[in-house]
Amino acid sequence: MNITELMTDRVATVSMDDPLSVVKNAFDNSRFHHLLVVDADVLVGVISDRDLLKAMSPFLGTAAEVRRDIQTIAQPVHKIMTRKLVTLGPEAQLQDAISVFKEQQISCIPIVDGIGQPIGIVSWRDIMKTL
Known part of the structure; x- marks a missing residue:
């Protein structure tokens, strides 16, 4: 199975300087x-919901919230995004994605074209649904 049949082609992107809010x-x-992090439409990073939870203060939105807690959500994306990317091209096969997930401790694989622009994303959830 070609990776383009499995990938989600509706990707959400943010820029490196967007605040975590x-x-x-x-x-x-x-x-x-x-979320895929792009700079001039080229993939430069990935940020997961778990990355965000680790970076945010647990006191946000509570009675114990102080200014320092609010500042955690104002940080730019580039402070916490994953920069060491493992990607696949649109010619990759399902087995390629399975191999990457087995070898790497990652939860998604961005699919990029020849110039590094994201065209899709595959998560381990997508693999599990297929199997």
Whole structure:
């Protein structure tokens, strides 16, 4: 099976300088678990909902919230995004994605074209649905 048959081609992107509040809003209002970080339409990073949870103060929105807590959500995306990317091209096969997930501790694989622009994303959930 070709990876393009499996991938989600509806990707959500953010820029490196977007505040984490933009990321939080995207996760809160969609069913995405990963956002692709782009610079001039080229993939430069990935941020997951787990990355966001680790970066945010647990006191946000509570009576114990202080200014320092609010500042955690104002951080730019590039401070917490994953920069070491494992990607596949549109010619990849299902077995290629399975091999990547077995070898790497990642939860998604961005699918990029020949110039590094994201065209889709495959998560381990997509693999499990297929199997």
